[in-house]
Amino acid sequence: MNLTPDSKVLIQGFCEFISGTHVAQMKAYGTNLVAGVNPGCGGQELHGLPVFDLVEEVIEQLGVIDTTIICVDPYDVLDAALEAIASNIRQIIIITAGVPPLDMVQLLRKAEACETLVIGPNSPGIIVPGKILLGTQPSEFYTPGAVGIVSRSSTLTYEVAYELTKAGLGQSISVSIGSDAIVGSSFLQWLQILDEDDTTEAIVLVGQPGGGSEEAAARYITEAIDKPVIAYIAGRLAPPGKTWRQTGTLATVIGRDPNFGTAQSKLAALKEAEVPVAERPSQIPELLRKEIR
Amino acid sequence: MDLLEYQVKEWFGKIGIPVLPSQRIDHPTDLKRLKIRFPIVLKSQVHGAERAKAGGVRFAETTIDAIAAAQNIFNLPIWGELPEVVLAESQYDANQEFYLAVVLDTAVCRPVLLGSKEANIDWESAGEKMHHVVVEQEFSPFYARRLALKMGLQGTLMQSVSCVVQKMYHLFVQKDLDLVEINPLAVSATGQVMALNGKVRVNERSIKRHPDLTEMAAKIISRHPSTEIDGISGDWDGVKMHGKIGILGNGTGSVMATLDLVANAGGNPGLCLNLRHAFLTDTKPTTFCDRLETGLKILEDDSSIQVILINFLGSIPQTEEVVEVIARVVQQDNSELNSQVVHSNGSKSRREQNFSPLVVRLAGSEFDAARKYLATLKTHTNALLVVENLDEAVAAAVRLAKPTAKKK
DSSP states (O other): OOOSSEEEEEEOOOOOOOOHHHHHHHTTOOOOOEEEEOOOOEEEEEEEEESSSHHHHHHHOOOOEEEEESSSOOHHEEEEEEEHHHHTOOEEEEEEOOOOHHHHHHHHHHHHHHHOOOEEEEEOEEEEEETTTEEEOOGGGEEEEEEEEESSSSHHHHHHHHHHHHTTEEEEEEEEEOSSSSSSSOOOHHHHHHHOTTTTTEEOOOOEEESSHHHHHHHHHHHOOOEEEEEEEETTTTTOOOOOTTTTTHHHHTTTTTTTOOOOHHHHHHHHHTTTTSSSSSHHHHHHHHHHO | OOOHHHHHHHHHHHOOOOOEEEEEEGGGGGGGOOOSSSEEEEOOOOSSSHHHHHOOEEESSHHHHHHHHHHHHOOOOBBBBBOOOOEEOOOOOOOOEEEEEEEETTTTTTEEEEESSSSHHHHHEEEEEHHEOOOOSSSOOOHHHHHHHHHHHHHHHHHHHHHHHHHHHHHHHHHTTTEEEEEEEEOTTTSEEEOOOOOEEEEEGHHHHHHHHHHHHHHHHHHOOOHHHHHHSOOSSEEOOOOOEEEEEHHHHHHHHEEEEEEEEOOOOOOETTSHHHTTTTOOOOHHHHHHHHHHHHHHHTTTOEEEEEEESOOOTTTHHHHHEEEEEEETOOGGGOOSSSSSSOOGGGGOOOOOOOOEEEEEEHHHHHHHHHHHHHTTTTTTEEEOOHHHHHHHHHTTSGGGGGOO
């Protein structure tokens, strides 16, 4: 993951989820935004960026692009991402929410084959406080420091950062991997990145019901993570989601635990891994202080 | 969104999955002009499960029998839903019955093929009888054959069942489905297969890119009250509970965290809506403000809601307009609220006076101006509270929802 201010960044599409304010914020943060791609708008300028019709035109004129931020309409995300992959861009951040899941299945097959890191969809991206902003994270909630945040929920990511900043705890890297049903990068990948990151001293993991990623993360923390980890799981009191024949069935028929995906199963896994779990976002700084001292 | 059986069978027929000759009956007298041969089976077209047990499936040998049975079915609500259509279908002599499905497994991010040599299986013990194949890479018919062989099928039956699975998969991808199911797939004495019943669940995020589905969704919305749409659609973007505090947020995690906080503070969360995505009821593209307006309207129309808690922080699109929408509601300008929402005929939708108190949590400098503006609004007591701290906002909402503060 190239998270340095010199990495060249492209924006594909301008929709509801990204505005001129976001673009200005990224630039002010030192992000090296070089261009935008908006089919039909080639040659124009938008939010202070030169606009092209195709990703390959950008590369022809401006050279290799490290990261693309995709903000096109949900139904055009797959196409935009495939276009980026075809142009050899290997870091993709998808801000757009509500991408049809089967489009994501197709994109992930391709991304796995081409070793491309896909963050999102439905992600506000990544922030390295004081250094670089890739996406729409509101930088005002952040201060540079030593706590890494990895989350599945956009707004909760800022909520946690806000609490940390208020409590005088700065952050090293904060990423929301996206809250759509199917997303690219996983908790495991990010726990590993944060574990290897020199500035990060402790990690906050923010989860919610659905899937098995928190459980996998809990196992991984026991096996491979040396830094202290604090978790928060939202939706403990929410009724189970209405998935196919209720949550457990698909799990059961293909040999998983009937509790699969529930907040309870995540809490149990975190308890087994001896990861302290906060009751509410405002309790996270207190738990972190006990761990880092 | 779930399709009705007759709609599923139309799709099956088009894609080449064998279905019986059938006819859509809109009124019992339609049976006088029946084109299929007796004996027939008449099936209530409702979304609820277990219609056979409830009496929604009847057999008929003659036109007179059939009309009587149809009259009966048209007047029989199943899980509160009366059928608008009854399906008349030929009968089939089944020797064996199987279960087949294609479903998206969001945990492995891949579609899964399911098959069992038993139909109508007991889901509690399904683990032992159900076979599955994960479609790891691009689909190719060998995945379907792999499933059929796992099910223990051989020869021509293996071929015909895998052929059906292959077509189910194509339908699954073509129409963006979360589930396509055949239960049962009947096998005749001569080894011919026939889909006797089918189920299709469409992914809500994809409806708007399929014109035929958009039309179906629009019909459901125009016919049913919003509370029923929730049941039919299967997964509304939000959480439905029955408490007094309605919650609006900008993201699933945020909505869920707010819900937990309310419950932990001794409050009862009611309907909670995530405004980050379009609602199923939105037939046209929407902006965040449109959804806020719709969300507020839904909560105002919900008679069990006594307090509305809005939780926004960080990047909300169109901050200025957001404040205007909230201000309009507080100033009780009901007429200006474009009722995008469903029915305006309902008894519970007319409550011009006394809006539920609003607790608005706005965090971040983006909202500095908004907070100041909202604070200046002259409103009657308790109607609007603007707070920056989440825990405080939750405490206030819980306090306002206590019976003594009841305003409606």
